[in-house]
Amino acid sequence: xxxxxxxxxxxVNLSALPLLASLRELGHGxxxxxxxxxxQILPAAWSVLTREQQQxxxxxxVSLLGSDANLAQLARPNGNTTRRNVAxxxxxxxxxxxxxxxxxxxxxxxxxxxxxxxxLAEPLLLQQLDSGDASxxxxxxxxxxxxxxxxxxxxxxxxxxxxxxx
Numbered sequence: 671x672x673x674x675x676x677x678x679x680x681x682v683n684l685s686a687l688p689l690l691a692s693l694r695e696l697g698h699g700x701x702x703x704x705x706x707x708x709x710q711i712l713p714a715a716w717s718v719l720t721r722e723q724q725q726x727x728x729x730x731x732v733s734l735l736g737s738d739a740n741l742a743q744l745a746r747p748n749g750n751t752t753r754r755n756v757a758x759x760x761x762x763x764x765x766x767x768x769x770x771x772x773x774x775x776x777x778x779x780x781x782x783x784x785x786x787x788x789x790l791a792e793p794l795l796l797q798q799l800d801s802g803d804a805s806x807x808x809x810x811x812x813x814x815x816x817x818x819x820x821x822x823x824x825x826x827x828x829x830x831x832x833x834x835x836x
Contacts, residue, residue, distance in 0.1 A: 716768075765794055
């Protein structure tokens with residue numbers, strides 16, 4: 671019992687910085703581990719933020735997703751888009767957040783095209799079609815149409831046009 675109370679007292683003064691530093695080292699050493707950590711930690715951290723904190727952090731995460739720094743990974747040898755990459759990890763993590771941060775349809779389309787994230791962007795765009803915001807719905811429909819067109823998914827494109835025809 672004494673050891674347990676000593677442990678609890680010693681853990682009161684811990685900060686997240688050493689943990690994050692260790693996770694960063696693991697992520698650099700093993701791509702799959704880094705991807706998995708992002709996928710688990712970001713949604714968990716997002717869920718404990720207040721609504722105001724989420725609204726403040728959301729645009730910063732959108733900026734991070736759209737950052738040109740992500741393109742540097744594609745320029746490296748073995749940085750091709752068939753492997754998991756930073757943009758995919760971030761997009762998958764953001765899609766697991768609840769409530770989801772607002773991701774602009776044009777950014778989702780750009781990420782899908784440049785980082786082989788079609789499978790991650792499509793469900794997010796489909797969700798945005800149910801938005802109460804007419805402008806967001808129209809932008810999402812346009813991005814989804816472009817996505818299907820680029821994938822040569824003619825049946826999906828025609829089905830989408832038929833389902834959302836006014």
